[in-house]
Amino acid sequence: MSQSGYRLEFFLPVPILKVMRAVVLFFCFFFFWAMPSSLWAGGGNKPLVVASIFPLAEFAKAVGGQDVEVKLLLPPGADPHSWELSPQDVLALRRARLLVTVGGGLEPWLDDFLKGLSPKNLRTVFMVSEPLKHAHANHDHHHHHGFDPHVWLDFPRDIEFVEKLAQVLGKIMPAKKEIFLQNARKAKLMLQTLHEAYKNSLGxxxxxxxxxxxxxxxxxxxxxxxxxxxxxxxxxxxxxxxxxxxxxxxxxxxxxxxxxxxxxxxxxxxxxxxxxxxxxxxxxxxxxxxxxxxxxxxxxxxxxxxxxxxxxxxxxxxxxxxxxxxxx
Structure with a gap:
């Protein structure tokens, strides 16, 4: 391939690339925020819940049931560390009432979105609020220390998270609060059963x-x-x-x-x-x-x-x- 065939980002310093991506993202947000609501409204009367990764979308569906619409942001095969929002995702987030995400820096795109660009009627529920710590490998034994970002694999934490989802959805739709709480009890029982099975079998x-x-x-x-x-x-x-x-x-x-x-x-x-x-x-x-x-x-x-x-x-x-x- 000739030099003209190389991607431009190979020749730009990383800070400049980050600034360029931020500028593009800002104008993308601005464009869709300025659109008339008649052009982007849709999805019926159910409140839209947007989840960053598959497990969180599953929890949102389990708690929301038939009373919410759930959209998964991360497409099949995508890496949550490097994936970025598309214009269609921006539209969905504008319409959404709830964003469900891991947080803690696992999703880099989230920081730009939350810095003054998220709509005022959008609530956000994080699995972790503190920054994720870097892990260090022990090369002799390949063991690793630090904060493991795969927090959805901690089933007791998932039980607490499902309860939090029910409470937040109950505030968004007060008339459906008891339904969400009932759905959450079923989901928590499934997670508790899973946790006990892992503990008993693997023990x-x-x-x-x-x-x-x-x-x-x-x-x-x-x-x-x-x-x-x-x-x-x-x-x-x-x-x-x-x-x-x-x-x-x-x-x-x-x-x-x-x-x-x-x-x-x-x-x-x-x-x-x-x-x-x-x-x-x-x-x-x-x-x-x-x-x-x-x-x-x-x-x-x-x-x-x-x-x-x-x-x-x-x-x-x-x-x-x-x-x-x-x-x-």
């Missing part, structure tokens, strides 16, 4: 060491269920493993007689398969629930479906007594 595993061909995303399962994940990378999904880290993970599996290797990003299956060929371990997929594969979308799997499947795969690989959703 009785023969193995507690979980080799993961990917980045660390399951710190809350370590904290809540006593597992010990050994990973190829830290908390960043962009981190690429090296031949050395692959070799080290292979040695961990061989030394401990582990029978399974896991991966949590579809593109990392190739690393899991390399490890499996060297060790004879079986390969299993653990979904964080944040990004669905095309197959999962086609199957219309819910957040709960994904979490029950994760538990099944953990129990198969770690030799645990499986407590399923149907036998709870």
């Amino acid at each position: 009785a595993c023969r193995q507690k060491l979980v080799p993961l061909a990917g980045h660390m995303a399951f710190g809350y399962w370590e904290k809540n269920y006593g597992l010990d994940f050994v990973t190829l990378a830290g908390l960043s999904p962009e981190a690429e493993p090296t031949p050395k880290t692959l070799y080290q993970l292979i040695k961990v599996i061989e030394k401990n007689g582990l029978k399974a290797v896991y991966y949590n990003e579809p593109q990392n299956i190739k690393f899991a398969e390399i490890i499996a060929r060297e060790t004879g371990a079986k390969v299993f997929y653990l979904s964080t629930g944040a990004i669905l594969t095309q197959e999962e979308i086609a199957q219309k799997l819910s957040f709960w479906d994904l979490m029950w499947r994760n538990l099944k795969y953990l129990c198969l690989g770690l030799e645990c007594p499986l407590q399923t959703e149907t036998t709870r």
